[in-house]
Amino acid sequence: MKINTWFGVLGIGRTGEVLESELFSKDIRELARRSIALQENMQDIPPAGFDLKAAAIECRFVESSAEYYSLLHEVTLEAAKLQVSGALTPDQRIIQAVEALDDINETTNSLSERLFEWYGGYFPESGLNGEALALFIAKYGSRENIGSEDPLYSKARNSMGAKLEAADEILLKSFSESVCSLYERKRQIEAYIQDSMGSIAPNLNLIAGPMLGARLISIAGSLEKLANFPSSTIQVIGASRALFKHLRARAPSPKHGIIYSHPLINTAPWWVRGKIARALAAKLSLAARIDFYSGEKDASLVEKLETKVQQIRASNPKPPQKKQDSGVKPKKKRRK
């Protein structure tokens, strides 16, 4: 019987004795690559209870048990390293970018709020917030520095805000500069995601748009996982808190996954949103599969989806009639 081992191909007899052997060379990298290949192919595996170490010594691949383990150690380590670096696929890079973007958004929001509160004491009438406020402060510092050409000039003149001392002004200006640069980074990451989605998942990109597409991949964990999800799951991706509640407390199952941010749904009248979400989820699922398995761009997907959505809207022009008007609240139907 022929068996594959990490150190060579062996022919073994009934009791596991080695009859013949074709040993690999002791090149760690080569052995590691072979080991990974064997891990995937799973052909001619040694029988249960087969003593690999004894066989390796018997066929003189190694001279001692110590040598066996030290070689095995290096090979498994090298194989694991190769596999881990191979696991950092382009979709994993997008996921990191999406998560970095979420972190930046969170940080920028809280820093912007801080800035709003802080500067509010000195110029409450500015009416600015977010990036505009940060840019404003980075440029002028105290409202006294606003030139007469600026639209906020007269408001600044008549402001009830306190006087900004030099030391505070320095602090506020540099804090604002940091906030501005976070907004810059945010745009940079968004641009990165847009670029990469076009090449990694062109169809998903077409149908979902880069940000929604990237978020779907991120929540699914990989493009492969997304491609293997049934479309009913894609429909509720991102609704996990609601989904959890549904499972625990038998609350109505959630229909509002993140795909509800898609323009085809959020611009549609409420009574067709569920139907459109189903159609969209089905196309997203198809798109993810094409992207994962073939990578060919298929422009007809978008047309088909749009036709489908038009049909849905045309055949449901009016909101459904309420069944009863007795004042009793109708029981909510559970969705399947």
Added chain:
Amino acid sequence: MTEVKNLSEGIFEVVKDKKQLATKNLDPGKLVYGEKLIPVEGVEYRTWDPRRSKLGAMVLKKFNIPLKEDSKVLYLGAASGTTVSHVSDIVSEGAVYAVEFAPRSMRDLIGLASRRKNVHPILADAGKPDSYAHIVEPVDLIFQDVAQPNQAQIAARNAASYLKRDGYLLLSIKARSIDTVANPKEVFKEEIKKLEQAFESKFEILNAKDLMPYHEDHMGILAKPI
């Protein structure tokens, strides 16, 4: 004065201010997860936090830990190597085949394995034991901590391929989340039933205990081939 008591081969209780579980550090001077190093008469002990390790909790719950200096261990669900590091300390002359399928955890485990000669990392799905048949030899102990719904089948399959006739199976079983309604005893009974089904009377359960207060919803199981 620091006192050292031997609890089981390679496993110690070090008393310094308080009682602490510990192993002899095979990688002197290095910490793995924020534990402490306690030198006693030229030997460096590394404390073992039972709240971070199901195996550590099993020791304190008086499970017989069938490990010797030269034991071969198949460790399923190695994660970043918190417990693997202590097993590696215990089987200083043996081997630990550490299987983990999450690349992120494997990254940390590789760091650990590169400093510990007896740890052989394997990035693979423990549910497919054939995928590492070309690497793993028959072992004295299979330790499993995968916290997966199919944990019983995973254990049974690996034991069928890799456990020596006189070897042991030591499992951390995660019970389905114990909510306020279900009686924990009932939930554990259910898990044991599942295990027995998966074992198809090829393995006998020697000990089964919950891991409270160190881990909620978890049970330790010691089994051996019949």
